[in-house]
Amino acid sequence: MIIPKNKFAYSGILVGLLLIFFTGAEAWATSPGAATAAETYLWLALLLLFAKISGLIEKIGQTAVLGELLIGVLLGNLYLLGIDLVEPAKTNQIIAFLAELGVVILLFQIGLESSPTAMRKVGVPAFLVACIGVAVPFATGTYLVGPWLLPGLSDNAYLFLGATLTATSVGITARVFSDLNVLQSREAQIVLGAAVIDDVLGLIILAVVSAIVKTGEVSAGEIVWITFKSVLFLLGAIVIGNRLAPVIGRWLSKVHTGTGMKFSIMIAFCLIFAWLADLIGLAPIVGAFAAGLVLDEVQFRDFAQPELIADIRRITAKSDPDTARDLRQTLEHYEKNSLQVLIEPVGHFLVPLFFVFTGLQVKLDVFFSTATLVTALGITVVAFIGKLVAGLAAGPANKWIVGWGMAPRGEVGLIFAVTGKALGVVSDQIFSVIVAVVILTTLLTPPILTAVIRRAGKHRK
Amino acid sequence: MIIPKNKFAYSGILVGLLLIFFTGAEAWATSPGAATAAETYLWLALLLLFAKISGLIEKIGQTAVLGELLIGVLLGNLYLLGIDLVEPAKTNQIIAFLAELGVVILLFQIGLESSPTAMRKVGVPAFLVACIGVAVPFATGTYLVGPWLLPGLSDNAYLFLGATLTATSVGITARVFSDLNVLQSREAQIVLGAAVIDDVLGLIILAVVSAIVKTGEVSAGEIVWITFKSVLFLLGAIVIGNRLAPVIGRWLSKVHTGTGMKFSIMIAFCLIFAWLADLIGLAPIVGAFAAGLVLDEVQFRDFAQPELIADIRRITAKSDPDTARDLRQTLEHYEKNSLQVLIEPVGHFLVPLFFVFTGLQVKLDVFFSTATLVTALGITVVAFIGKLVAGLAAGPANKWIVGWGMAPRGEVGLIFAVTGKALGVVSDQIFSVIVAVVILTTLLTPPILTAVIRRAGKHRK
Numbered sequence: 001m002i003i004p005k006n007k008f009a010y011s012g013i014l015v016g017l018l019l020i021f022f023t024g025a026e027a028w029a030t031s032p033g034a035a036t037a038a039e040t041y042l043w044l045a046l047l048l049l050f051a052k053i054s055g056l057i058e059k060i061g062q063t064a065v066l067g068e069l070l071i072g073v074l075l076g077n078l079y080l081l082g083i084d085l086v087e088p089a090k091t092n093q094i095i096a097f098l099a100e101l102g103v104v105i106l107l108f109q110i111g112l113e114s115s116p117t118a119m120r121k122v123g124v125p126a127f128l129v130a131c132i133g134v135a136v137p138f139a140t141g142t143y144l145v146g147p148w149l150l151p152g153l154s155d156n157a158y159l160f161l162g163a164t165l166t167a168t169s170v171g172i173t174a175r176v177f178s179d180l181n182v183l184q185s186r187e188a189q190i191v192l193g194a195a196v197i198d199d200v201l202g203l204i205i206l207a208v209v210s211a212i213v214k215t216g217e218v219s220a221g222e223i224v225w226i227t228f229k230s231v232l233f234l235l236g237a238i239v240i241g242n243r244l245a246p247v248i249g250r251w252l253s254k255v256h257t258g259t260g261m262k263f264s265i266m267i268a269f270c271l272i273f274a275w276l277a278d279l280i281g282l283a284p285i286v287g288a289f290a291a292g293l294v295l296d297e298v299q300f301r302d303f304a305q306p307e308l309i310a311d312i313r314r315i316t317a318k319s320d321p322d323t324a325r326d327l328r329q330t331l332e333h334y335e336k337n338s339l340q341v342l343i344e345p346v347g348h349f350l351v352p353l354f355f356v357f358t359g360l361q362v363k364l365d366v367f368f369s370t371a372t373l374v375t376a377l378g379i380t381v382v383a384f385i386g387k388l389v390a391g392l393a394a395g396p397a398n399k400w401i402v403g404w405g406m407a408p409r410g411e412v413g414l415i416f417a418v419t420g421k422a423l424g425v426v427s428d429q430i431f432s433v434i435v436a437v438v439i440l441t442t443l444l445t446p447p448i449l450t451a452v453i454r455r456a457g458k459h460r461k
Numbered sequence: 462m463i464i465p466k467n468k469f470a471y472s473g474i475l476v477g478l479l480l481i482f483f484t485g486a487e488a489w490a491t492s493p494g495a496a497t498a499a500e501t502y503l504w505l506a507l508l509l510l511f512a513k514i515s516g517l518i519e520k521i522g523q524t525a526v527l528g529e530l531l532i533g534v535l536l537g538n539l540y541l542l543g544i545d546l547v548e549p550a551k552t553n554q555i556i557a558f559l560a561e562l563g564v565v566i567l568l569f570q571i572g573l574e575s576s577p578t579a580m581r582k583v584g585v586p587a588f589l590v591a592c593i594g595v596a597v598p599f600a601t602g603t604y605l606v607g608p609w610l611l612p613g614l615s616d617n618a619y620l621f622l623g624a625t626l627t628a629t630s631v632g633i634t635a636r637v638f639s640d641l642n643v644l645q646s647r648e649a650q651i652v653l654g655a656a657v658i659d660d661v662l663g664l665i666i667l668a669v670v671s672a673i674v675k676t677g678e679v680s681a682g683e684i685v686w687i688t689f690k691s692v693l694f695l696l697g698a699i700v701i702g703n704r705l706a707p708v709i710g711r712w713l714s715k716v717h718t719g720t721g722m723k724f725s726i727m728i729a730f731c732l733i734f735a736w737l738a739d740l741i742g743l744a745p746i747v748g749a750f751a752a753g754l755v756l757d758e759v760q761f762r763d764f765a766q767p768e769l770i771a772d773i774r775r776i777t778a779k780s781d782p783d784t785a786r787d788l789r790q791t792l793e794h795y796e797k798n799s800l801q802v803l804i805e806p807v808g809h810f811l812v813p814l815f816f817v818f819t820g821l822q823v824k825l826d827v828f829f830s831t832a833t834l835v836t837a838l839g840i841t842v843v844a845f846i847g848k849l850v851a852g853l854a855a856g857p858a859n860k861w862i863v864g865w866g867m868a869p870r871g872e873v874g875l876i877f878a879v880t881g882k883a884l885g886v887v888s889d890q891i892f893s894v895i896v897a898v899v900i901l902t903t904l905l906t907p908p909i910l911t912a913v914i915r916r917a918g919k920h921r922k
Contacts, residue, residue, distance in 0.1 A: 037562075041565070041735045052725045094555060263806055264810070319783075348721045
């Protein structure tokens with residue numbers, strides 16, 4: 001049980017927390033204009049605490065990410081009850097940035113935990129899963145379900161609906177895999193690989209569809225160029241990174257400047273890759289993932305807690321052989337994960353922000369119209385089926401895990417919708433439908449995927 | 462030496478870094494409007510790398526903070542040479558926020574390392590140092606040096622000049638103490654205590670002076686109220702915190718949710734205190750410092766690296782008595798600093814940003830006018846003398862260390878100047894002078910303080 005013996009103290013903390021929340025939110029709600037830094041501190045603290053409290057959903061067998069999304073949805077829709085205390089948090093630019101940075105750090109961490117060798121092994125199935133997972137939803141969305149459930153719209157509108165359905169938001173899935181300790185499984189590796197390829201394919205589709213809408217046509221040369229630079233980035237990042245990382249690693253092991261320098265170079269590596277990805281039009285998270293993948297190859301020894309390590313080494317040297325062997329093994333394991341250990345606190349700080357913030361953006365009133373709701377449900381079913389079909393191409397692996405893993409559209413789907421809206425192709429109605437599909441695929445995937453993984457007995461917790 | 466064997470690779474990295482810098486800065490400089498998230502990633506990475514490279518100044522006996530300030534000044538004044546690539550970083554709101562958050566985290570870390578018991582021991586000298594350090598600069602600035610060096614201005618202008626000179630920016634000094642490993646010394650504790658009291662006194666002076674300027678008078682009741690709520694906050698924070706922290710600590714030790722929850726609660730604690738301080742008009746860093754001071758009393762065991770700790774405990778249990786004793790001692794030491802260990806990576810990320818960003822804001826062209834320069838130098842000398850006199854009240858401690866430690870005005874002095882400018886009392890000329898005094902006290906203190914501490918043989922490095 002997590003309730004302290006001193007229940008009075010516990011309730012005191014809760015009451016204090018709520019008081020702070022309402023005073024703070026009140027103060028904010030009444031102050032016009034941009035939030036001050038101090039107000040943002042308060043929001044960060046509150047969102048972090050709510051995220052962690054919601055994470056107790058793990059006690060009832062769900063993953064923490066679902067709790068974070070749901071508490072976000074809950075807080076974000078308080079305005080439907082006339083409580084608009086939370087509204088400033090939704091539009092706070094600093095929190096929005098830190099949330100985005102959070103998902104960048106998450107994908108970097110996941111890249112660190114993934115091994116390029118393991119990823120190469122699943123290259124072919126990942127590629128197949130990605131291609132089918134793009135082709136099937138695109139075709140059914142554009143030519144079948146769109147015209148059927150939303151009749152009378154322009155061809156371009158259907159094109160955008162189809163394009164939106166191709167997206168895969170790897171953030172949600174990766175968190176579920178990570179929460180359940182199955183990131184190293186073949187299924188997780190296929191999904192991660194396919195999601196990255198998916199992002200590249202999605203980028204190409206978005207560029208092509210946008211060009212068609214804008215000019216009525218698109219040159220083959222343009223398609224080739226977009227494809228070329230995306231592939232070049234990923235290959236380049238991995239090849240150059242593979243050469244650079246060991247050099248940096250060896251160099252850093254020699255520098256006697258404590259962990260600060262090493263940590264900064266690691267973070268800078270991640271951020272520069274995220275920026276490079278954005279520069280050529282890919283999502284920053286793809287760059288961060290590539291950065292993590294590359295750094296994983298290197299043994300960055302003695303990065304975290306050098307003093308503790310040195311102390312234990314000294315003790316090892318003069319202890320009996322059995323103890324020495326045990327200590328050496330423990331240290332070995334710890335040093336291998338030294339980069340993850342260093343980045344972890346930054347992740348603890350920023351990653352939950354992303355999921356709570358994503359939840360905050362969900363507008364439940366979209367579901368108030370029955371017509372929209374039915375249409376959204378229909379398209380959501382198609383959206384799930386499209387990715388489940390893709391899962392069948394996963395080869396010798398649990399096809400359900402792969403299929404469900406590819407399902408959440410998340411923020412990637414929203415980017416498509418927002419682009420379509422900006423181009424004037426996506427009406428408010430389709431936009432609501434797309435948002436609903438994104439919400440449903442994003443919120444339903446964590447519990448379903450958790451159940452599927454549990455049933456397959458893959459989790460190690 | 463820190464140069465890798467493969468010098469080709471080294472130059473490759475440098476060239477790559479510069480290329481990225483100029484491409485990125487170029488892209489940014491040409492894109493109008495607000496920076497995208499990805500551009501901010503790039504700036505964060507670059508500022509972090511520059512901060513760390515400048516930190517190599519430690520190799521020539523200076524503290525890292527001076528290097529970070531200087532590289533900031535260097536980058537921030539490239540526009541004087543016609544290079545305006547860095548301008549967007551100066552006005553980037555996200556970086557400004559993260560820099561502020563950085564100094565909040567720094568003061569939280571310093572609070573964690575300071576012991577309330579040790580601070581109480583220096584309570585009387587700290588109070589004396591603070592009072593004299595406010596009274597002397599205020600009196601000399603307002604009634605002596607102001608009218609003498611800047612004749613013909615209004616009484617209110619001198620009042621603001623005097624008020625500005627009372628400030629103490631603890632961030633700079635604390636970093637020097639921390640860089641030199643002397644935070645636990647009596648001198649450092651006096652300076653930290655005095656700086657907090659100084660902030661409260663400064664707040665009262667600012668409120669009073671502003672009221673005088675606005676209404677021509679100020680009620681005694683108002684002064685009492687401001688004083689009362691400031692003192693109440695600090696005492697309240699420490700008293701309530703002292704009761705709350707052990708409860709939270711005991712509770713968290715029982716929760717089996719990994720380090721994420723514990724870390725989040727710790728960060729939230731810091732941020733809420735920072736917000737509370739701001740709410741009543743104190744600087745957020747004072748709240749963060751109080752939060753750190755309070756948490757220090759508690760033994761937050763098993764916070765960092767619970768798996769490693771558990772492994773070593775297991776080995777300890779079955780090893781011979783000598784080894785077991787050594788291992789227990791090592792763990793004990795590590796666990797005591799468990800909170801610091803957890804917060805460290807976040808500090809590595811954000812703290813250097815504050816100092817580089819502070820440097821970026823320095824406009825060297827202020828010094829181009831000889832009249833301004835001479836006036837500024839004169840007032841800087843007075844500013845230093847005022848705080849050195851205050852150091853004499855430090856009792857049995859090195860009075861020079863205390864005096865120089867109180868000298869930097871930093872961002873606190875700037876807040877006074879900006880408030881005075883907003884009230885129409887501080888002219889552009891006085892503003893330039895104040896900025897120059899702030900720059901000089903801020904930039905000169907780290908090397909001088911380092912030399913004074915070294916000569917006193919207090920540093921342990």
